[in-house]
Amino acid sequence: MKKSLLYTLPWVLLMACSDDDEGGMILPISADFTVRIENVNQPKSFFASGAVPGLVMPGMEQEFTFDAGPVTLPGAVTKLSLVTMFVQSNDLFFAPGEEGITLFDGGNRVTGNVTDQIDLWDAGTEVNEEPGSGPNQAPRQSGPATGDDENGTVVLVSGNGDGFTYPAVSEVIEVIIEALPDTETGFKVVVRNVSGNASLPT
Secondary structure (H helix, E strand, O other): OOEEEEEEEEEEEEEEEOOOOOOOOEEEEEEEEEEEEEEOOOOOOOOOOOOOOOOOOOOOEEEEEEEOOOOOOOOOOOEEOOOEEOOOOOOEEEEEOOOOEEOEEOOEEOOEEOHHHEEEEEOOOEOOOOOOOOOOOOOOOOOOOOOOEOOOOOEEHHHOOOOOOOOOHHHHEEEEEEEOOOOOOEEEEEEEEOHHHOOOOO
């Protein structure tokens, strides 16, 4: 859906000096301008949002439940998005792509291991340091936001060009979706830290 806002700015007054050295006369110039501001954002319907407190150490897991229905937009598909930090970094996080994780297929709930739909992202807020040893990373920093500002954008770690090596997503995190019993639209999500034997436990 695109909505356009048109603003007409009439009688913008510009002042120009004459090239006539003798007169030095100031000539008023007027003109009409049309400025077009276009909203290109695609609307999305959010059923719920929230945060799960607590640090998930290696070998531990965290879970949450939610109700994903009914769908309110014609033709819409209900999807899940979640974010959790890669702690041994400055500002990296695990999350699915911008389209999220599809929860229904032909009216049936999608369940199982969805780790293959999770990626490692760079938030672009702090300059990256070597993972697992940077002094401005969460386990070692003296306080929040102590690293150098990067002023970047969110990108996949595979394309951030920082030159560092990161463990595969499946070596660090596991995400499981289960269907809640006695409901047609209820889900449980289990986020498990499996990095105990990874090259970089986090």
